[in-house]
Amino acid sequence: MNLRKYALLLLTSTLMPMVSYAEPTQLMIRAMANDAKYIGTSVGGVRVTVKDAETDELLDEGWINGGTGDTDRLIKNPIHRGEVLTDKNTAGYLSTVDIDAPRLVKITLLGPYAYRQSLQEASITTWLIPGKDLLGDGITIKMPGFIADGWTQVLQGGVVEFYLDASLMCGCPIKKNGLWDPKNYEAKAILMQDEKKIDEIPLSFTGPIGIFSAKTQLKESGHYKAILYVIDSKTGNVGLDRTMFEINLD
Structure with missing residues (x-):
């Protein structure tokens, strides 16, 4: 190889961009x-998106599915550092992201x-x-709140019954003397x-699992909205x- 060809080859290799290859990287999300x-x-289930935090590029998306985990390990026994x-049955989404x-x-x-x-959303x-x-x-992300499903039943003479069916976000049950005892929560309509706002009515736990309810009587006809909630001020x-x-009283 003569000197001119060698110099040209050296210059070309110097100017060529470095080639990088994306590596599949797995991340368990719970x-x-x-x-x-x-x-x-x-x-x-829970919808998952994984995006570049700086560019907002979507890198992966999917769903968290599976079981709620071992109650003794998560709730009853002290957790050590x-x-x-988790185990193979615990809910999660195995994300694969190609990054270089x-x-x-x-x-x-x-x-x-x-x-x-x-x-x-969290x-x-x-x-x-x-x-x-x-x-x-x-990576485990905590999600606050309760699952809450509320409804009413209108009876004769303006009597209205209020119902709220509540559980933890995992579907874990609220019941007397259980791991999630209703005495620790406040529920109202x-x-x-x-x-x-024309009134605020305390809801009592009537169970057996998750049900809070109350009854009142209204004196005027019309359309009403009921906002039913449950709150744990400690958590x-x-x-x-x-x-x-x-x-309709007519």
Whole structure:
């Protein structure tokens, strides 16, 4: 090879861009109900999106499905640092992201999808390194709130019954002397007419599982809105549902 060809080859190789190859990187993503267990199939699953936190590029999306986890390990027994909390049946989504350099990603959860009135969104940011999988318990994002399903029953003479069916976001049951005891929660019905509050009615736990209820009598005909809620002031969990009804005293 003469000197001119060698110099040209050297210059060409110097100017050629470095070729980088994306590496599939796996990340286990889980959703946990605040003060309860993992959120999964029993409540309709949780939608997951993984985006570049700086450019908003969608890198992956999917659904969290599976079981709520071991009650003894998660709730009854003290959790020790470094202890593995999940197994192969625990709800999660195994995300695979192809990246060729470290990325700051934003993981967003939306669920539980079987109860649209109780949908919550939660998100975090974290770094992903190409080829460095994050498996096992993975990234767990806590979701606050209660699942709340409210309705009314209108009886004769302006009598109205209010009902609220509530559970933790994982579907874990509220029952007397249970792990989630109704005595720790406050439930009420806010009564509205023409977007003005006219009364607030305490709901008592009537069970056997998750049901709070009350009864009142209204003296005027018209359309009413009931906002039924349950709150745990210690954990910050709140669940709410709204319903409309009509009173006709004519």
